[in-house]
Amino acid sequence: MIVGGAYIGDQALPIARAMAERGRGGVVHAFEPMGPPFERLLHHLKINGITNVRACRLALWDRSGVSLTVEGPPALASSVPGGVTPGGAGAAASSVTIDEYVESQGLAAIGVIMLDTEGGEEKALVGASKVLACPFPDAPHLVFEVHRSYVDWSVGLENTSVVKFVKSKGYTVFAIRDFHSNYAMEGKPIEVIPVDRVYLEGPPHGFNLLATKEPGLIQRLGLRVVEHVSPKLLLHKDPALHHPLDGL
Template sequence: MPPNDTRGSTGDATGLRLGAIAGTLRACAAVSLSEPEIRGLAGLVRPGDVCFDIGAAYGMYTFPLAALVGESGAVHSFEPLPLPFRILDQGRRASGARHVHTHNAALGPKGGKQRLTLPYRFGLPIHGWAYLRSGLQRPGRPISFSSERVLDTEVHTVDEVVDRWGIGRVRFMKIDVEGFEQAVLAGAARTLERDRPALLLEVEDRHLDKYGTTSAEVADALAGHGYTMSAWRRGRWTRVPAVTTARRNYLFTAADSP
């Protein structure tokens, strides 16, 4: 895992650039051009926090999180696909945010090399539908006029990354990995027990089904570990009793979070 060198201070100019990028993404969220939950991040993290963006894609969450935690905090962003990772890292370089650590890797229940399926449609890669093949029980959803490419990718666990970087506490994790969310949480068992971070998960049966699980099972497992579930509604986080098809992202928080 070759992360970028992030030593040093961001400085005023970097803060302005990062603030402009984050502000643009929040404005897009306000008019539904990006995920609305971005607007709720300010209530979840504060300066100095460490956050993980797992399945970071182009950095939709990375840069708003980086602006919120500031140079005294850190954001670790994980993206296994080559093109989205290059764009993510170019954004990090353009912002000058040295407290953003970009990792060209996936996270899962154990480390090692794994295979990743990248679907194509009309000759174009559909990065948002890529998925890891480890633990796959059913094929991904069919795509008309499609083909696929299989890539090898590095996979680490959250616990391994925490140990390697000597992270004292993880405050927040966003996980959007096309149904592989429970596998990522399995590799974060020690971190979840120690830090009780807030978790923003994509929870959709159409993706989870590939790995033989359901949205209700994901929510129930986290409830069993003392997490409650909320959704972003009308500009605030609101407790909800169950996952529905009305939204795909859910926030899980622990009452005993330090």
């Protein structure tokens, strides 16, 4: 598994632990370009005894060897080409493409690519063109964020360049419905929305997309397909648009 924008390990560590506990084998390759969060990532791996994560202080991009400046507050920082920006989230970091990393490490297979890089997701996916071109079952599943601050979906999510790129590689794309906060959803199916049937109205917001080439993934994972609702689950908004299909 590849995680881009691993931050302090808040996603990579639980995933790695679950992989180990379920005897799945494999390694989480966690990429974090910012210095302080990367050091916290290493610390968290150590104190939790996680041994199946390989942490890399690199930024995933569409070209390798590019010096990228990390701009913005740490939890929302994005990478842009250039030198160090005063007041930025961290010193410049070098870039690597997923394709070159996979080849250099001799990785036989990638099961999942998960990206949360505050606008850099498309660059990272373009840098994985060779990997994404693989047919099922060799092609990885994708989970990546889109945010209105970086992605113009004014003519439909299905017409954005990142979704069109992923679909050109043979993927089917869904939006994932979720709360931004930690809200108990145990026992409820995860709901996903076909990418051309997503309700997008509201202030600038972001959510995750799921892309897969596996024909039976929805059934295998017990996901529920819904239409014409928002990916953002919100307690205080219209239940018809912002609550799960069977309510809270």
